[in-house]
Structure formats: C-alpha cells, structure tokens
Amino acid sequence: xxxxxxxxxxxxxxxxxxxxxxxxxxxxxxxxxxxxxxxxxxxxxxxxxxxxxxxxxxxxxxxxxxxxxxxxxxxxxxxxxxxxxxxxxxxxxxxxxxxxxxxxxxxxxxxxxxxxxxxxxxxxxxxxxxxxxxxxxxxxxxxxxxxxxxxxxxxxxxxxxxxxxxxxxxxxxxxxxxxxxxxxxxxxxxxxxxxxxxxxxxxxxxxxxxxxxxxxxxxxxxxxxxxxxxxxxxxxxxxxxxxxxxxxxxxxx
Numbered sequence: 080x081x082x083x084x085x086x087x088x089x090x091x092x093x094x095x096x097x098x099x100x101x102x103x104x105x106x107x108x109x110x111x112x113x114x115x116x117x118x119x120x121x122x123x124x125x126x127x128x129x130x131x132x133x134x135x136x137x138x139x140x141x142x143x144x145x146x147x148x149x150x151x152x153x154x155x156x157x158x159x160x161x162x163x164x165x166x167x168x169x170x171x172x173x174x175x176x177x178x179x180x181x182x183x184x185x186x187x188x189x190x191x192x193x194x195x196x197x198x199x200x201x202x203x204x205x206x207x208x209x210x211x212x213x214x215x216x217x218x219x220x221x222x223x224x225x226x227x228x229x230x231x232x233x234x235x236x237x238x239x240x241x242x243x244x245x246x247x248x249x250x251x252x253x254x255x256x257x258x259x260x261x262x263x264x265x266x267x268x269x270x271x272x273x274x275x276x277x278x279x280x281x282x283x284x285x286x287x288x289x290x291x292x293x294x295x296x297x298x299x300x301x302x303x304x305x306x307x308x309x310x311x312x313x314x315x316x317x318x319x320x321x322x323x324x325x326x327x328x329x330x331x332x
Contacts, residue, residue, distance in 0.1 A: 082326035083280055084299035085317060086110040086222065086243070087309075088142055088191065090128035091119035091151075100310050105131055107313045108302060109329040110138040112189045112222070115170035118144030118152025125177050133183035138329045140222065141174035143167050143208075144191030152192035153259075163204065164211030171215045187241070188212045189222035190229075198232070199224045199255050205232035213238055220330070225295040226254035226285065241298035241330050246276050246316045247309075250287045254295075257288060269311040273319030276300055280325055298330055 089105075090113035091098040098119065105111065111132045114120030120128075132139050143166065144152030158166065171188060178185045190198055190208060198205035205228050212219050218239065223229035225242035233240040247266045249257040257264040266272050279285060280300075284292040302313040320327055 080324060080326050081280065082328050083297060083320065084109050084138075084241070084330040085302055085313070085327055086112055086140070086189070086299050087302045087313065088112045088114070088189075089132075090114045090124050090142070092124045093119060093121050093148065101128055102131060103310045104302070104313055105135040105137055107310070107317050108137060109327060110140060110187065110299060112140045112142035112187075112191075113174065114142050114144070114191070115174050117146045117166070117170055118148065118150075118191050122177070125174070126181055129178050129183055130181045133181065136329075138186045139174075139178055139183055140187035140189055140220075141171045141185050141212075142189055142191050143170035143194070145194050147193075152194065155193045155197060160203065160207035163207045164214070167208045167211035168215050171212050171219070175216065185216070185219070187220040187222050189243070195224065195229070196256065199227035199229050202228040202232050202235075205229045206235065209233060209236055209238065222299060224254070224256075225297065226293050242296045243299045243301055244276075244279060244285055244295075244297050245301045245303075246272050247301075247303055247312055250285050250293075252287050252289055252291050252293075254285060254287075254293050263288070266312070267308050269308055269315035272312045273315030276316050277319040277323040277325070280320065281323070 085108045089101040221240040
C-alpha cells in the first residue's frame, strides 16, 4: 500500500491575533510546520502548538521565514547568503530549544513563503539555508518543494529529505507554484482538492496547470492552515487518499 504524510503550517497566531484552526488540523495531519517567530508566531504560541502537536502524535518541524511579520513572510527580501544561514540557524535553534522544554523534539525543517519560493528557483540560496539548518542538526529532515532547486540542493548536500507537493496550489510547468496574484493559483474548493491530490499520488507526478506530468517522489502533502476552507480541504484530501487505498502516516526519520 502506498503511503504519504500530510503536513500543515501552523503556530502562526501572534499575541491576541488568531490565525488558522490548529487544533482541528492536528486531528487530520501527521506533521506540523511550526512558525519560529520571524514571519508569524511568538514564544507562547510556539510552546502551545508544539505541546498540542506532541499530544496528537504529530511530527514537529521548524518553519523559518523572512523577518516580515507585517507581510506574513510573503514578500521577497534580498539577504546575503551568510545572513541567510544565520537566519535559519537562529530560528531552528529556537524551535529545538522550545521543543525540548515542552518534552518533545523537532524532526524536520521547511522554509516558509517567499523564502521558500525564492529557494525553489535559486540553488545557491537554497543551499545556504539548508546548510544553516544542518550546522545546527545534521540529522534534521529537510522538507523540499519537489522537482525544484530546493530538491537539487538537498541532493547535493546528501542530507535527509522528503519531497512535498501542495494540496491547494496550482503548478507551473517547471514545478514552481503559480504566483498567488494570478487567477486559479490557490484552490479553495475541497471537492476539487481531494481527488486532485489522490490522482497525483497515484500517478507519482505533479500535474501542472497545462496538464504536464512532472514525475517525482511524493512523500508529503502540504495542507495550508490559514485559508477559509483549510480544514475542509484537509479533510477532503485525507478522506480521498484513504478511500483511494493510500496509507496516511508520518514520514520515517
């Protein structure tokens, strides 16, 4: 039976401002990417989210992004590679420390937003970020956007990694995500999202907007936690996969 992990970005609330329905998502997913305070989140939110994830048996990941709370980490920034390494080291270190304090551990790392998108087309930038993470934890699993420069970087580095596709995003023919500003870039309909992902997992390929097949190993599927239909899409994807004979389980370390 084929198997796949379901991951979601969470811990993105900040002080009194609430973002997403983390508690509901934790009943559906198998891995959680928890914000480290730069693009979203704060120490209290991080501690609470990690505790809830551990209690739910969900794998915990650090989710570093650009220092851009106002823009939610979705605005491009020009940062020297040496600073990028430190940016990732700093955020992963905070995540590891908080996880240890609440009695759990960080298993993986996934870049957020604009930082991730830029690294998907710039291998030198991706390499700098991932080397920063490996400097802190050589055994960390790097979650990468499949068939992009991110995957090329982890293959070069020889580290542990898993390939990711998105349940609610459309793809360009080069494997990158369609820009959020374009029509159809984000999929909001749960009835479309679930069957679409099951088809990709069965095909072992990303299916782009133009219908091209990009063969890849699909290890984990991202379910965004900040949209109005996020929980419904997550349920649709999980149900479609299980009904289609796919085992939904946390990826191995």
